Amino acid sequence: MSTSEQEIKNLISQEYKQGFVTELETDTFPPGLDETVIHRLSKVKNEPDFMLEYRLKAFRHWQTMKSPEWAFVKFDPIDYQAISYYSAPKRKEDGPKSLDEIDPQVLDAYKKLGIPLDEQERLAGIAVDAVFDSVSVATTFKGKLKDAGVIFCPISEALREHPELIKEYLGSVVPHTDNYFAALNAAVFTDGSFVYIPKGVRCPMELSTYFRINAANTGQFERTLIIADEGSHVSYLEGCTAPMRDENQLHAAVVELIALKDATIKYSTVQNWYPGDKEGKGGIYNFVTKRADCRGDNSKVSWTQVETGSAITWKYPSCVLKGDNSVGEFYSVALTNNYQQADTGTKMIHIGKNTRSTIVSKGISAGKAQNTYRGLVKVLKSAENARNYTQCDSLLVGDKCGAHTFPYVEVKQPSAQVEHEATTSKISEDQLFFCQQRGLSAEDAVSMIVNGFCKEVFRELPMEFAVEAQALLGLSLEGSVG
Amino acid sequence: MSAVTASHYTADYPAIAPSLPGQSLPWLQQLRTDALQAFSATGFPSPREEEWRYTNVSGIEKKLFSVPANQAASDVSADLLKAYQLQDAWSVVLVNGRFSAELSALSGLPDGVSILSLADALATQASQVQSHLGQAVNNAEHGFVAFNTAWFSDGLFVHVPPKQVLAKPIQLLHIVTQADALATTRNVIIVEESAEVKVVETFVGADNAYLTAAVTEVFVGQNADLTLYKIQSESEKAYHFGGIYIKQERDARFTHHNFAFGGLMARSDIHADLDHSSECVLNGLYLGVKRQHIDNHTRINHLKPYGISRETYKGVLDDKARGVFQGRVVVAEDAQKTDSQMNNRNLLLSVDAEVDTKPQLEIYADDVKCGHGVTVGQLDDKSVFYLQSRCIDEETARNMLTFAFANEMVDKISIKSLHDNVLEQVLARFPQQGVDKEWL
Numbered sequence: 001m002s003t004s005e006q007e008i009k010n011l012i013s014q015e016y017k018q019g020f021v022t023e024l025e026t027d028t029f030p031p032g033l034d035e036t037v038i039h040r041l042s043k044v045k046n047e048p049d050f051m052l053e054y055r056l057k058a059f060r061h062w063q064t065m066k067s068p069e070w071a072f073v074k075f076d077p078i079d080y081q082a083i084s085y086y087s088a089p090k091r092k093e094d095g096p097k098s099l100d101e102i103d104p105q106v107l108d109a110y111k112k113l114g115i116p117l118d119e120q121e122r123l124a125g126i127a128v129d130a131v132f133d134s135v136s137v138a139t140t141f142k143g144k145l146k147d148a149g150v151i152f153c154p155i156s157e158a159l160r161e162h163p164e165l166i167k168e169y170l171g172s173v174v175p176h177t178d179n180y181f182a183a184l185n186a187a188v189f190t191d192g193s194f195v196y197i198p199k200g201v202r203c204p205m206e207l208s209t210y211f212r213i214n215a216a217n218t219g220q221f222e223r224t225l226i227i228a229d230e231g232s233h234v235s236y237l238e239g240c241t242a243p244m245r246d247e248n249q250l251h252a253a254v255v256e257l258i259a260l261k262d263a264t265i266k267y268s269t270v271q272n273w274y275p276g277d278k279e280g281k282g283g284i285y286n287f288v289t290k291r292a293d294c295r296g297d298n299s300k301v302s303w304t305q306v307e308t309g310s311a312i313t314w315k316y317p318s319c320v321l322k323g324d325n326s327v328g329e330f331y332s333v334a335l336t337n338n339y340q341q342a343d344t345g346t347k348m349i350h351i352g353k354n355t356r357s358t359i360v361s362k363g364i365s366a367g368k369a370q371n372t373y374r375g376l377v378k379v380l381k382s383a384e385n386a387r388n389y390t391q392c393d394s395l396l397v398g399d400k401c402g403a404h405t406f407p408y409v410e411v412k413q414p415s416a417q418v419e420h421e422a423t424t425s426k427i428s429e430d431q432l433f434f435c436q437q438r439g440l441s442a443e444d445a446v447s448m449i450v451n452g453f454c455k456e457v458f459r460e461l462p463m464e465f466a467v468e469a470q471a472l473l474g475l476s477l478e479g480s481v482g
Numbered sequence: 483m484s485a486v487t488a489s490h491y492t493a494d495y496p497a498i499a500p501s502l503p504g505q506s507l508p509w510l511q512q513l514r515t516d517a518l519q520a521f522s523a524t525g526f527p528s529p530r531e532e533e534w535r536y537t538n539v540s541g542i543e544k545k546l547f548s549v550p551a552n553q554a555a556s557d558v559s560a561d562l563l564k565a566y567q568l569q570d571a572w573s574v575v576l577v578n579g580r581f582s583a584e585l586s587a588l589s590g591l592p593d594g595v596s597i598l599s600l601a602d603a604l605a606t607q608a609s610q611v612q613s614h615l616g617q618a619v620n621n622a623e624h625g626f627v628a629f630n631t632a633w634f635s636d637g638l639f640v641h642v643p644p645k646q647v648l649a650k651p652i653q654l655l656h657i658v659t660q661a662d663a664l665a666t667t668r669n670v671i672i673v674e675e676s677a678e679v680k681v682v683e684t685f686v687g688a689d690n691a692y693l694t695a696a697v698t699e700v701f702v703g704q705n706a707d708l709t710l711y712k713i714q715s716e717s718e719k720a721y722h723f724g725g726i727y728i729k730q731e732r733d734a735r736f737t738h739h740n741f742a743f744g745g746l747m748a749r750s751d752i753h754a755d756l757d758h759s760s761e762c763v764l765n766g767l768y769l770g771v772k773r774q775h776i777d778n779h780t781r782i783n784h785l786k787p788y789g790i791s792r793e794t795y796k797g798v799l800d801d802k803a804r805g806v807f808q809g810r811v812v813v814a815e816d817a818q819k820t821d822s823q824m825n826n827r828n829l830l831l832s833v834d835a836e837v838d839t840k841p842q843l844e845i846y847a848d849d850v851k852c853g854h855g856v857t858v859g860q861l862d863d864k865s866v867f868y869l870q871s872r873c874i875d876e877e878t879a880r881n882m883l884t885f886a887f888a889n890e891m892v893d894k895i896s897i898k899s900l901h902d903n904v905l906e907q908v909l910a911r912f913p914q915q916g917v918d919k920e921w922l
Contacts (some may be wrong), residue, residue, distance in 0.1 A: 070532070379858075381833060396848035399818070405843040411858040414830035420841070420856040426848045 028087040031217060033080050035059065038187060041086055045156050045190070048163050058176035058186030065180045071343040072372040072404060073312050075285060078250060083219040085188045129154060129193045129209045131222055141205065148204050150234075151196040155223050158194035165196060169227055173256040173293040173320070181252040182289045185221045189254065192222035197232035197263070206462055211240040213273070213284070219250040226256070228263035230296065235266040237462060240273055240309070246282045248311060253288045261296030261323065268461055269317075270469050272309035280339025280368075283311025290317035294326035294352075302329040303346065304460040306469040311340060316374065318347035321355035321383075328357040331457040333469070336369030336401070345375035345407075350383035350416070359390040362454050363405075366397035372404040379416040386416040394424040395453055397446075488525030488625075490546055492518065495632065498549045502635055503601035509612055510604070517631035520621035527624045534624070536806040536838040537749055537777040542721050547664035547693040549635065550578045557659040558585065559688070566655060566686050566715070568899050572597050573653040579635040579665035585655075596641040597652055600668055603639035610641060614670050618699035619727035619753070626723045630697040634668035637696075644675040644703070651680035651897055658687035658694060658720070669698040673706045675731075682711040682900055683724075685744070691719040698726045702734040702760075709737040711900060715907060716744035718772065725751035730760040732786075739895060740766035740795075742776045743907055749777040756817075758786040766795040767891035769911050770803025770835070777806035784817040793824040796891055798884060798911075799835035810842040811852060818847050824854035829861065829887055861887075885912050 027044075029037060038059055042052040067077065129152065145152050151162065159166055176186035193209040213220045228234055240251075251273060257265050267290075276283025286309075292301035303317040313336075319328030330346040348357035357377065365371040371394065379386045394403035405422045427449050435445035451458070451470055458466050495518060504510040526542060527534040558577055563585065567573055574597065575585035581599030588597055596607065603611050621628040638654040658665045673679050685694055694716060702708045716722045722745040730736055734757065742748055754762045768776045782791045797805040807826045828837045841854040861883045869879035888908055895901040 394843075394845070396845065396850070399815070399848045401848065402844070402846045404845060405841075405854070407841060407856070409837070409839045409856055409858060411828075411830060411838075412836045414833055414835060414860055416830075417859040418857065419859075421853070422841075422843060422855070423853040424843055424845050425851055 026087050028218065029084050031082050031084045033083070033085060033188065037085055041188060041190070044086065045159070047156070047159050050163070050167065051159055054171070054176070055187050058183050059188075061177055062180070062183035062187055065183060067180055071314050072370065072374070072406070073314055073341040073343050075248070075312055078285070080184075082217070083250060084217055085219065085221070086190055087218045129207075131191050131193075131209060131211045144204065149198040149201055150203050151194065152207055153194055155192040155194040155225060156190075158225075162194070162196070165227065166225075169256070169258055170225055171256075173258060173291050174254050174289050179289060181287045182254050185223060185252050185254040185289070189221045189223040192224045192253070194224075195226040195234060195236065197228045197234045199229045200231040202232065203234040206235050206237055208237040208239070211238070213249060213251065217247070219252065222253045224253070224255040226265060226267070227258045228260060228265045228299075230260045231262040233264045235462060236268070238267070238269045240271055248283055248285055250285045250287070251310075255288070255290040255317075257292035257301055259292065259294050259296060259299035259301050259326075262298045263296060264300045265292065266302045267292070267304070267317070269305040269307075271305065271307045271313070275309045275340050276311040276338065278338050280311070283340070284309065286310035286313045286315065288315040290315060292317070292319045292328070294319060294321045294323050294328060296326070297323040297352070298325045299323050300327040300329075302331070302460065304331045304457065305333070306457070306461070307332065307334040307342060307344060310342075313340075313342040313344050316345050316347055318349070319357065320349045320351065321357065322351045324352040325354045326352055327355070329460075330357075330359045330361070331460045332361045333364070333454045333457045334361070334371055334373075335364045336366065336371045338367040338369060340367075340369045342370070343372040343374055345373045347376040348378070348388060350377075350379040350386040350388070352382070353384045354386070355383055356387045357389075359388070359392070360456050361392040362457055363392070363394040363403055364397065364450060364453070365394065365401040365403045368400045370402045370404070372406060373422075374406045376408040376410070377418055377420070379411045379413050379418065381412045383413050384415050386413060388416075388418045390420040392420075392422040393453065394422070395450065396424065396426045488522060488543075490543070491629070492522050494546070494548060498633075501549070502633070504604040507604065507608055507612075510615075513616055514632050517621050517628045520628040521625055521632055524625045524628065526626065526629070531624070533779065533808065536808075537747070537775065539721070539747065539749075541747060542693055545662065545691070547662055550660040550663040558582075558657055562657065562686060562688070566684050566903070568651065568653045568682065568897070568903070570899055571651045571653040571682065573655055574599060574638045575655045575657065576636055576638075576665070576667055577657050578660055578663050579658075579667050581636050592646060592648070594643040595646060595648065596639065598639055600634070600637035600639045600670065603670075607641075610672075611639065611670060614672060614699060614701060615668070616699075618701065618729050619697065619725065623725075626695055627697055627725060630666055630668060630695050630725075633664070633666040633695070634697070635666055637668040637670070639669070640671045640679070640681065642673050642677040642679050644677060646674075647678040648680070651682055651900070653682040653684060656683065656685045656694065656696065658690070658692045660688070661690035661692065663690070663692040664695070665692065666695045669696065671698065671700045671708070671710075673702050673708045675703040676705045677703065678707040680709045680711070680897060682713065682897070684713045684715070685722060685724065686715050687717045687720055689717050689719070691721075691746075692717070693721045694723065696724045698724070700726060700728040700736070702728065702730045702736050704731045705733040706731070707735045709739070709896070711739045711895065711897070712741065712750070713900075713904060714740075714742045714744055714748055714750070716748065718744065718746060718774075720745050722748040724749070726753070728752075728754040728762075730754060730756050730762065732758045733760065735761045737763040738765065739891070740764070740778065741891075741904055741907075742766070742768040742778065743911075745774065745776070747775045749779065751779045753781040753783070755783045755785055756789040756791065759788040760786075761789070762791040764791075764793040764795070765891055765894055767888055768795070768797045768805055769888065769908070770797070770799045770805050771911070772801050772803065774803045775806070776803070778808070780809045782811045782822065784811070784813045784820045784822065786816060787818045787820070789817060789820050789822075791822045794891070795826045796887065797826075797828040797837060798831065798888055799828065799837055800831040802832070802834040804836040804838070807837075807839040807841070809840070809854070810844065811854070813845045813847050813850050813852060815846040818849040820847065820850040820852065822850070822852040826854075826856045827887075828858045829884060830858065831860075831884070881912050885909075
C-alpha cells in the first residue's frame with residue numbers, strides 16, 4: 001500500500017469542513033454560573049415561573065453532585081465557571097417574524113452547512129428547526145405541520161405556549177437528579193426542539209433539528225422533548241457541527257422521548273461536532289443524556305446514531321420498555337480517529353411483558369483513538385417473554401488504537417431470552433487485496449469494507465442522512481489504513 | 483466501606499498472629515504487616531467497586547469468623563473424606579486451614595518434586611517460597627487478597643522441576659469442620675519448564691457457617707502444562723472466596739476447570755497473565771439453588787503476541803439463586819495475533835433466580851481475533867418438543883436437557899475418579915426421575 005501513501009496523507013490531513021466561524025454580533029453572558037445567571041437566563045427567555053423554580057432546583061441539586069469518573073474516557077476537569085451559559089445572535093426585541101428578519105450571516109452559515117432554512121430551496125419534505133448556539137433561529141414548515149396538528153417548535157416557545165405539556169412531561173424521563181450532566185442541563189438549558197404528535201397522527205414529514213455551536217467559550221445545553229401520543233408516528237433527525245477551536249467546548253444535552261400506546265418514534269442522529277485536531281487539541285466534549293420512555297403498550301422507539309465527531313463522546317441513548325409488547329432498538333456506528341474517545345452504547349430496561357429490544361453497535365477505531373461500547377440489558381421480573389438481541393462489532397484500523405466492549409446483562413425473569421455477541425477484528429488483508437486486485441484503490445477498498453461493516457446501521461437511517469453518514473465516514477476514516 | 487468491621491477483624495489479629503507460620507522470616511513478617519495495613523485501609527470489597535458490583539460480602543462483616551482452636555484430624559468425618567478424597571492422587575489435606583499429616587497421602591513422590599504444606603515449605607525451602615509468594619498477585623487487587631496475605635495459616639506448596647511429568651494428580655483437600663471458623667489458606671504452585679502437572683483443589687466443609695478465604699498463586703514455566711481443577715462444594719451456609727492468579731511463561735499451557743456448587747455466597751477470581759504463545763483455557767460450571775449467590779470473575783491478560791485463550795462458563799440457576807459472571811479479556815498493545823474467545827451461557831429455571839453477566843473485551847492491538855458471546859434464557863422449546871414427541875414426559879425432558887447442558891462441562895474432566903465424583907454431585911442436583919445414570 002506504499003504507493004498510495006501520499007494520497008493517504010492527503011486524506012488524513014483533510015480539514016474538518018464545517019470548521020468555519022460566523023462573525024456576527026451576539027448577546028453573550030459573561031462566563032460563570034450561579035443562581036443569578038439562572039435568574040437572568042430565565043428572564044431573557046421570558047419563561048413562566050415554574051421553569052425558573054425547576055431550574056433552581058436542578059442547579060441546587062447539581063451543586064451537591066460530583067462529576068462522574070467511571071467512563072473509559074480521559075479529560076481534564078471542566079471549569080464550569082469559565083463557560084458562558086448563554087449566547088445568541090443579536091436580534092430585534094420581538095424576534096424574527098419571518099426568514100427575512102434573521103441575520104443574513106446566520107442564514108449564510110446554515111447555507112454553508114447545506115441546511116436550507118429557506119423553504120423554497122428545501123430538501124423535499126423535511127421540517128428543520130435550526131439551533132444556533134443558545135437559541136433556535138428558525139423553524140421551517142410550521143404551517144404545514146400545524147395543519148396536521150403537530151407541534152414542532154423551539155422548546156423555549158413551547159414553555160410559553162404549551163406549559164401544560166411541558167409541566168406534564170419535562171423531566172419525566174430524565175429527572176433533574178438523574179446524573180451530573182442532566183442536572184446541569186436542567187439548570188441552564190437554553191433551547192432545543194419540542195415535538196408533540198397528537199393521537200393517531202402520522203407526522204407528514206421528517207422533523208429535523210440542526211445544532212450549531214458558533215461562539216467561543218460557550219457551552220451548548222439543549223433540551224429536546226418529543227411526545228408521541230397514542231397511535232402516532234414520527235421520525236426525527238438531528239445533526240450537529242461546530243467551528244474548529246483549540247479549546248474544548250462542552251455540549252451537555254438532554255433528550256427525552258415519550259411514546260404512548262401504539263406510538264412509534266424514530267430518532268436519528270448524525271453527530272459531527274468538531275473532533276479536535278490530529279494532536280487531540282480542541283474539540284467538543286459531547287456528554288449527552290438520551291432516554292426514551294415506551295410508556296404505552298405496543299409502543300416503539302428506535303435510536304439510530306452515527307457518531308463521527310467530538311473529542312469525547314459519552315452517551316447512552318436508552319429505552320425504558322414499560323408498556324407490554326413495546327420495542328426498543330438501538331443502531332449505532334461510532335467512529336473514532338486520531339485522539340478521539342468514545343464511550344457509548346445503550347440501556348434497555350425491560351419492564352413490560354413481551355418487550356423486545358435489538359442492539360446493533362459498530363465501533364471503528366483508528367489512529368490513537370479509544371472506542372468503547374458500554375451497554376446494559378436489564379430484564380426485570382415482570383418482563384415475561386422479554387427478548388433481547390445484541391451484536392457489537394469492533395473494527396480496528398492501526399495498531400495504536402483501542403476497542404473495548406463492556407456489556408452488562410442482568411436478568412431476573414426465566415422466560416426471557418437474552419443474547420449478546422461481540423467480535424473485534426481488523427480489516428482483513430485478504431479482502432483488501434481482493435478489492436485492489438480488481439482495480440480499486442486502497443482508499444476505496446477500505447471505504448467499501450467499512451461501509452459494508454456499517455450497513456446494518458445505515459440501512460436504518462432515513463435516506464438523506466444515510467448518504468451524509470456514508471460520506472462522513474469516508475471523510476473521517478479513509479486513508480487511515482496504510 | 484465498613485471500616486468498623488474491618489477493624490473488628492484487625493482487632494483480632496494480634497492474638498492470632500503468633501500462631502501463623504513463618505514467624506522467624508523477616509520478609510514474610512514485612513509482607514504480613516503491609517497486607518494488614520492495606521486491609522485496615524480498605525476492608526473487604528464493597529459493591530461500590532466495579533469488580534464487585536453484583537456481590538455484596540457484608541454478610542462476612544456482620545459475623546466475626548475466627549481462627550478455630552481445634553484443628554484435629556479426628557474432627558473430620560470419615561464420610562466426608564471418603565466422598566471427596568481422590569484415591570489415585572497425592573493429597574494434601576487442610577483441616578480448618580491447617581495441614582493434617584495424618585489425613586494427607588504423600589508417599590512415593592518422584593525425586594525433586596516437592597508437594598508439602600506451605601508452613602513446612604517456609605521451614606525447609608524458604609527462599610523458594612520467598613521468590614514466588616506475592617508475585618502473581620498483590621494487596622492492591624482487593625481486600626480479600628490483603629486479608630489472605632496477613633491471615634494465611636497454611637496451604638499447599640508444589641514445586642515440580644523441569645521436564646517432570648507427574649503420573650498422578652495432586653489434590654488439595656480443604657476441609658472446614660467448625661462453625662464460625664475462618665480458614666485462610668495460601669497456595670503456591672510452581673511448574674517449571676516443560677513439566678506437566680494436574681492439580682485438584684477441593685473445598686468442602688461440615689454443615690456450618692464458616693469463611694474460606696483461599697488464594698492460589700500459580701507459575702507455569704516455559705512450555706509447561708498445568709491443569710487445575712477447582713471443586714467448590716462448600717456447605718450451604720458457608721462463605722467462600724477463592725482467588726487463583728496465574729503467571730504463564732512463553733508457550734505455557736494452563737487449563738482450569740471451575741465447578742462451583744456450594745456456599746451461601748461464593749466468589750472465584752481467576753486471573754491469568756499470558757506470555758508469548760501461551761495458551762489459557764478456562765472452563766466453568768456453576769449450579770445455584772435456594773438462596774445461593776455464586777460469582778465467577780475471570781481476567782485474561784494477553785501481554786505478548788500469539789496468545790490463545792478460550793473461555794466457556796455455564797450456569798444453571800434455580801430457586802432464588804443468583805449467578806454472576808464477569809469475564810474480562812485484555813489484549814495489550816504488543817499482543818498482536820491474539821486469538822481469544824469467551825462464552826457464557828445461562829439457564830434460568832425459576833422466576834426468582836437471577837443472572838448478571840458482564841463479559842468485557844479491552845483491546846489495544848489491531849491484528850487480533852477476539853469475540854465473546856453471552857446468552858441467558860431457558861431450554862429450547864424445540865428440543866423439549868422433540869423429546870416429548872418420543873414419549874418422554876415434559877418434566878423428564880427438561881431435566882434431561884438441563885443435565886446435558888451442565889454435563890458438557892463435566893465431560894471435560896480427564897481424571898476418571900474426579901469425573902465420576904463431580905458427575906455424582908451434578909446428578910444430585912437434578913431430580914432422579916429425569917436423569918438416569920444408566921444412560922451415562
